[in-house]
Amino acid sequence: xxxxxxxxxxxxQQSGKxxxxxxxxxxxxxxxxxxxxxVGLPLGIWIARRKKAAWLVLGVAGIxxxxxxxxxxxxxxxxxxxxxxxxxxxxxxxxxxxxxxxxYTGITNVDPAITESARGMGMxxxxxxxxxxxxxAMPVILAGIRTATVINVGVATLAAxxxxxxxxxxxxxxxxxxxxxxILAGAIPAALLAVVLDFLLSLVQKTGLRKMRKVSVILPxxxxxxxxxxxxxYTKGNLLAGFTPEFMGREDGYLGLxxxxxxxxxxxxxxxxxxxxxxxxxxLDVISGYSTDGRLKAFDLITLDDDQSIFPPYYAAPVVRTxxxxxxxxxxxxxxxxxxxxxxxxxTELNYxxxxxxxxxxxxxxxxxxxxxxxxxxxxxxxxxxxxGSKIFAEQYILIQMYKELIEGNxxxxxxxxxxxxxTKICFDALTNGEIDMxxxxxxxxxxxxxxxxxxxLQSLGGDREKVYNYVKQxxxxxxxxxxxxxxxxxxxxALMMRRAQAQSLNIHSITDLKNHATNGNHRH
Amino acid sequence: MIVADHISKHFNGIEAVSDVSFRVGxxxxxxxxxxxxxxxxTTLKMLNRLIEATSGSIEIxxxxxxxxxxxxxxxxxxxxxxxxxxxxxxxxxxxxxxxxKLLGWAANDIQEHTExxxxxxxxxxxxxxxxxxxLSGGQQQRVAxxxxxxxxxxxxxxxxxxxxxxxxxxxxxxxxxxELPALKQKTMVLVTHDVQEALEMGDHICLMDKGRIVQSGxxxxxxxxxxxxxxxxxxxxxxxxxxxxxxxxxxxxxxxxNSKATYQYYLTTEQNLWDxxxxxxxRHLNEVIIRNEKGESRSxxxxxxxRAYHQAKQQG
Numbered sequence: 141x142x143x144x145x146x147x148x149x150x151x152x153q154q155s156g157k158x159x160x161x162x163x164x165x166x167x168x169x170x171x172x173x174x175x176x177x178x179v180g181l182p183l184g185i186w187i188a189r190r191k192k193a194a195w196l197v198l199g200v201a202g203i204x205x206x207x208x209x210x211x212x213x214x215x216x217x218x219x220x221x222x223x224x225x226x227x228x229x230x231x232x233x234x235x236x237x238x239x240x241x242x243x244y245t246g247i248t249n250v251d252p253a254i255t256e257s258a259r260g261m262g263m264x265x266x267x268x269x270x271x272x273x274x275x276x277a278m279p280v281i282l283a284g285i286r287t288a289t290v291i292n293v294g295v296a297t298l299a300a301x302x303x304x305x306x307x308x309x310x311x312x313x314x315x316x317x318x319x320x321x322x323i324l325a326g327a328i329p330a331a332l333l334a335v336v337l338d339f340l341l342s343l344v345q346k347t348g349l350r351k352m353r354k355v356s357v358i359l360p361x362x363x364x365x366x367x368x369x370x371x372x373x374y375t376k377g378n379l380l381a382g383f384t385p386e387f388m389g390r391e392d393g394y395l396g397l398x399x400x401x402x403x404x405x406x407x408x409x410x411x412x413x414x415x416x417x418x419x420x421x422x423x424l425d426v427i428s429g430y431s432t433d434g435r436l437k438a439f440d441l442i443t444l445d446d447d448q449s450i451f452p453p454y455y456a457a458p459v460v461r462t463x464x465x466x467x468x469x470x471x472x473x474x475x476x477x478x479x480x481x482x483x484x485x486x487x488t489e490l491n492y493x494x495x496x497x498x499x500x501x502x503x504x505x506x507x508x509x510x511x512x513x514x515x516x517x518x519x520x521x522x523x524x525x526x527x528x529g530s531k532i533f534a535e536q537y538i539l540i541q542m543y544k545e546l547i548e549g550n551x552x553x554x555x556x557x558x559x560x561x562x563x564t565k566i567c568f569d570a571l572t573n574g575e576i577d578m579x580x581x582x583x584x585x586x587x588x589x590x591x592x593x594x595x596x597x598l599q600s601l602g603g604d605r606e607k608v609y610n611y612v613k614q615x616x617x618x619x620x621x622x623x624x625x626x627x628x629x630x631x632x633x634x635a636l637m638m639r640r641a642q643a644q645s646l647n648i649h650s651i652t653d654l655k656n657h658a659t660n661g662n663h664r665h
Numbered sequence: 666m667i668v669a670d671h672i673s674k675h676f677n678g679i680e681a682v683s684d685v686s687f688r689v690g691x692x693x694x695x696x697x698x699x700x701x702x703x704x705x706x707t708t709l710k711m712l713n714r715l716i717e718a719t720s721g722s723i724e725i726x727x728x729x730x731x732x733x734x735x736x737x738x739x740x741x742x743x744x745x746x747x748x749x750x751x752x753x754x755x756x757x758x759x760x761x762x763x764x765x766k767l768l769g770w771a772a773n774d775i776q777e778h779t780e781x782x783x784x785x786x787x788x789x790x791x792x793x794x795x796x797x798x799x800l801s802g803g804q805q806q807r808v809a810x811x812x813x814x815x816x817x818x819x820x821x822x823x824x825x826x827x828x829x830x831x832x833x834x835x836x837x838x839x840x841x842x843x844e845l846p847a848l849k850q851k852t853m854v855l856v857t858h859d860v861q862e863a864l865e866m867g868d869h870i871c872l873m874d875k876g877r878i879v880q881s882g883x884x885x886x887x888x889x890x891x892x893x894x895x896x897x898x899x900x901x902x903x904x905x906x907x908x909x910x911x912x913x914x915x916x917x918x919x920x921x922x923n924s925k926a927t928y929q930y931y932l933t934t935e936q937n938l939w940d941x942x943x944x945x946x947x948r949h950l951n952e953v954i955i956r957n958e959k960g961e962s963r964s965x966x967x968x969x970x971x972r973a974y975h976q977a978k979q980q981g
Contacts, residue, residue, distance in 0.1 A: 257750025260715055260822075261764050261812070262740035275754050 147328075150321040157310075162329050164305035168224070169292045169337070170366040172231030176288060177360070180236050181281070184243025185269065194244060201237040209234065209295045213302055214414070222382070222410060222418045227296070227304030234295050235288035242284025246277025278355060282345040285359075286338055293334040297326070301411035303382050303418070307333075309409040316386030379658060381636075382410040382424035392588075392603075393428065393634060396450035401651050405658040416441065419639060426654065431484050431635040432535060434491035442643055443484075443635035445650035449603040454584035454633040456535075457609075458543065458625045459616065464577045465623055468524065474550045475578070476626045478542060481512050487535065487630040494534040501534060505541035516549030523552035529567050529576035532560040535632065539580045564589050572620055582632060586612040586624075605631075666691040666852045667712065667820065672721030674707050681707045683876045685721075689869070694853040696867030698860065704876040705856045709824055712854060713742045725820060740767055743813035743851075747825040749805045751797040757783075757808050758793040764816045775815075782811040785845055803834040807841070814847050821853045827862065839866075860903060864911055872896055884911050889977065909939035909974065914955050914965070917973045924954050924964035931956055938970050945970075 151158055187194040207215075212233065216226030250273050258268045274281075300308030310326025313319070340362075344355055387393035388409055397403040405426070410418060412429075419427045420439035429436065431443050458475045465472055482490075490508060493499045509515040528543055530536035537559055544555045558576055561567045564585055570576045587593050587601075587608055601607045613624040636651055648654050667689040674682040682704040689695040697705035710716040712723060714735040723730050730738055751760050758779050765775045783792065786807040797805050806826065813821060826842075827835040839862065842848070857863050863870050864884045871881040880892040888908055891897040900907055915934035932941055934957045944953050945967055952966040 251748075253746060253748035253750045254752060256715060257744065257746055257809075258752070258763075260713060260739055260744035260746065260750070262736045262738070262767055263763070264736050267767075272752060 147321045147324050151325050154310075154325065158325060158329065161305060161307045161309055161326070162333070165293070165296055165307045165330065165333060166366050167368075168227060168231060168296045168299055168304060168306055169289065169333075170363050172228045172292055172296075173235055173285070173289060174360065174363045174367055175228070175232045176235035176239050177285065177363070179232070180239030180284075181243050183236075184240045184281075185247060187240070188244050188247040198237075198241060198244070201240050204233045205237045209298050210301070213298055217302065217414050217417065221421060221423045222303045222414060223408070223423065224304050226302055227299035227306075231292050231295055231299070235292050238284040238287040238291070239281070240284075242280050242287075243277065246280030246284075247273050249280065250276045274356065279345055282341060282355070282359075286341045286345070289337045289341060290334050293330060293337065297330055300385060300409045302414060303408035303410040303424070305409065309385055309388065311385075312411075313385035313389040313409070316384065317389045319389065322389060378406055379425040379654075380423075381405050381407045381426040381428075382415055382418060383407055383428040384412045384415065385409050387428040387634065391598075392450060392452050392584075397636075397651070400448050400450045401655045403651065403655045403658060405654075416637075419637065422639070425638060425642060427637050428634055429637045430632055432487040432491055432630055432632040434488060434493070434495035434534065436488050436637065437492040438496045440640050441637040442640045443637050444643070444648065444654055446633075446635065447650040447652050451634040452584040452587060452598075452601075452603050453605045453608050453631055454582040455605065455609060455627040455629075455631050456539070456580050456582050457627040458578050459571065459581045459586075460578040460623045460625060461571060461574065462617070462621045462623050464526070468526070468551070468553060470551050471526070471547070471553070472625060474546050475543060477514060477546055477550075478539075478628045479626045480629050481514070482628050482630050484630045484632075487632065490538050491534050494538060501537035502541050505538050506545060508538075509542060509545055515545060518545075518548040519550075519552050521548060521552060521554035523554075525554045525556055526578070527556045527558060527576045529561050529570055529579040530557070530559045531564065531567055531579070532562055536580055539628070543578070543580075571622065580628075581624075583608050583612050583624075583627070584633060586616065591615050591619075666693070666726065667695075667854065668724040669708075669712070670722045670724075672708070672711055672718045672723060674704075674711060674716060675719045680876055682711070685871075685873075685876075685878055687871055687878070687881060689852055689854060691852055692850050693868045694855060694866055695869045695871065696863040697854065697856045697871050697873060698858070698863045698867075699873035700858060703873040705873050706824055707876075708873070709822055709854055709856045712822055713739050713744060715739075740764055740816070741818050741820070743816075743818040743821040745806075745809050745813045745821070745823045745826040747828040749797070749809035749829075751805055751809055751812070753797055756794050756796055757788075757800070760797065760808060761812045761815050763812065768816060770816075778815050779811070782815060782847070785841075785847070786811055787841055801834075802830055803838050806830060806838055810838075810842060810845075814845070817847065819850075819852060821848075821851050823853060823855045825856055825858070828857070828859075860900060860907060861910070864907055872899060885977075889980070906939060908977070909942060909970075910937050912938045912973060912977050914938070914941065915957070917965075917969070918955065918957055918963055921955065921963035921965055921969060924952075924962045932965075934958070938973060941965055942967075942970055 183197060187197045209230070212230045213226065216230050220226035220229060254276070255268055255272060258272045263271070296306050297308035297311055299306045300312055307326040307330045310322050311330070314322030314324070314326060344359060347355060383394050388407070389395070394407065408424075410424070415424070415427045416429060416433070416435035416439050418424045419441060429441070436443070460471070460475065490504055493504050494501050506515065526547055528540050530540040540557055540559055544557055547553055547555050558570070561570060561579070567576075567579045567581070568590055571579060591612065597611070601611055609624070609627060616622040616624055636654065638648065643649070646657055648657055669685060669687050672682065672685050673680065685708055687695065697708055699705045707716055711718045712725070712730070714730060725742070761779050761782070762775045765778070779793065780790070783790070788804060788807055792800070792804070797808065800808065806829070810826065827839050830838060843866065855866055867884060869881065870884055870887055872879045872887060874895055880887055880896045887896060888900055888904070888911060913934065914932060914936050918934055932944065932953055932955045934955060941953055944950065952964045955963050955965055
């Protein structure tokens with residue numbers, strides 16, 4: 141996964157995926173556009189007749205437009221779940237305003253002398269609408285449809301967050317994996333799509349007033365045709381897996397699942413933010429989560445045993461500057477006091493209390509130390525100051541708080557905490573620059589994100605817990621003069637998860653079990 | 666033919682037309698004359714229910730229009746508006762075919778009628794496939810007239826039909842319009858603010874002001890027997906011209922001396938004192954010959970014009 145191929149090589153290699161994502165993207169855009177036209181056009185016509193309702197309808201559509209797209213998708217999940225339906229609904233809502241507004245403007249701008257003469261000749265209101273007002277308003281209406289199309293092509297990339305497919309799968313996968321080729325493989329076709337659809341519509345628009353009657357037939361047919369590309373990306377009956385864009389593109393993720401386990405099942409791409417809930421609500425059966433995530437407990441999910449160890453271990457351990465350890469030798473045993481007290485399920489429980497029960501990390505950390513009889517009343521704290529850093533999520537907040545209390549209770553050192561230092565890079569840089577003295581890091585992150593181990597190294601380590609730990613410990617000391625202390629004991633790694641009840645009823649405990657079940661399931665069909 | 670009985674129109678409590686009554690006989694042309702905002706257009710539009718009367722009743726061809734379906738009513742009434750109202754996305758022939766199509770005519774019938782009307786309105790054959798934007802203002806107005814006449818409606822409503830044209834074009838369109846054979850036997854209501862146009866085209870004029878009819882009658886009545894100061898001052902600017910124009914040569918033919926001259930310039934009894942005065946002064950003649958339908962000739966000199974004019978004034 142390290143070597144970055146050329147964009148073209150990536151696109152040819154992934155041409156199957158690229159094609160299916162593009163098709164899904166076109167489909168999503170066009171279906172939602174078609175529905176938006178079917179709703180927006182009559183609505184625009186209606187408010188052109190009733191000016192009093194116009195401000196209300198345009199106001200509501202305008203408010204919908206201002207909701208950030210990712211938030212709108214978020215609102216959709218509790219109502220419509222995940223997949224095509226909420227994605228199309230959200231896109232439809234976005235496309236609505238330009239279509240309603242332009243229909244309204246187009247029709248109200250038709251010269252009243254023309255409609256009056258139409259009335260004067262004895263045309264019925266419907267005849268006037270169909271033969272006079274709509275054809276004359278069509279250029280303006282088409283301009284609205286063009287705007288809506290371009291908006292929709294853009295917003296449809298977000299559909300990848302809720303398992304509706306589209307080019308967002310590459311874009312967000314690329315962002316998560318820091319893979320420029322992958323981002324471009326999604327972004328360039330998406331941009332081209334917007335340009336091409338806009339161009340096609342501009343051709344329709346330019347056919348001139350005279351052929352507008354034909355346009356009003358051609359356009360819906362064209363859209364319908366393009367919409368039919370989009371096939372709902374999963375079938376019923378089999379198990380359905382939802383993986384994050386990042387997981388989909390990783391060797392130690394979906395790619396490894398396919399090559400090492402031979403796992404072959406229906407997958408959709410989905411955002412980490414909605415994945416657990418979707419599994420809980422039975423929209424998904426298997427997800428790729430983090431093994432100590434609090435939502436595991438909240439939604440009663442279990443992790444499957446990685447019996448062929450494709451997921452590298454992510455054991456958490458304090459990483460400390462060597463100079464600090466030399467200056468305060470009493471620090472190391474204190475920082476290693478947590479070792480053996482926190483396994484995966486304990487960490488999950490603690491995370492759950494912070495993330496789900498909204499308890500303060502300080503309180504959770506304190507209660508835990510007290511229950512393990514590790515808590516000591518603070519000493520004077522006049523010997524010196526230790527600065528602790530943490531990344532920006534609950535697990536790290538909790539750990540930092542524990543370390544703070546441990547240091548204050550067992551040494552004469554005082555503690556400053558710098559929590560919420562963003563991601564790995566910020567914490568690591570702060571540590572090497574001497575702005576903090578210690579932060580908790582994960583072995584897998586050290587190996588892949590910081591040391592950027594090459595493929596040969598990865599293969600030699602083979603995902604073995606001890607080997608990985610020893611490798612990063614050695615390399616960090618050599619390269620950065622940083623010490624990895626003893627791991628705390630829990631492994632916050634990738635894991636496949638299922639609902640407890642379903643896993644039990646299908647008798648699936650490991651990924652191999654899952655693979656066997658999926659393969660048999662496929663054979664049955 | 667058309668009977669308006671005490672019709673009024675209120676827009677949000679403001680009276681645009683109040684208590685207007687008139688009667689237009691079959692084949693007659695009635696003119697609604699007045700300044701802008703006097704309610705003449707509103708009155709016209711009530712006749713084909715483009716505007717619904719608030720009160721009063723209207724009968725056309727002996728039927729109360731309020732009892733008819735507006736669309737059906739309008740298909741039997743030709744309507745020409747000031748801004749021609751042609752459909753910009755229709756060709757000339759498609760524009761003209763609107764009403765016949767609504768009436769369900771056969772395609773070749775429509776084509777036949779269209780060809781004949783375009784010829785009568787002096788529009789070249791190749792205009793049929795053009796779009797309104799490719800025509801001049803005068804040509805557009807001719808097409809609008811053809812569109813109103815194609816289905817041969819017995820009643821024609823004209824809302825300042827020549828109002829948007831420049832004076833030269835207006836005169837020529839009006840002339841060709843007046844000469845249309847299809848126009849004979851038509852009952853027409855014409856709205857205009859142009860006094861000359863009103864006198865030329867109207868058998869009967871209703872002068873309106875502030876939503877009411879101030880005076881109605883033949884043009885001579887309005888000129889020579891104004892009901893009040895408003896009517897008098899309305900015509901004052903062009904009074905001399907107008908008065909000469911409404912005195913026809915026919916009305917003085919019998920009191921003129923016989924003429925034996927044959928070389929002089931001829932006028933017909935259809936023409937008026939103004940035409941005679943124009944000929945005399947432009948061509949520096951002492952007298953002009955007038956012929957009636959029977960071929961009798963009389964001679965008219967400047968003194969005859971003066972005498973006839975004063976007589977008409979005194980009678981008024």
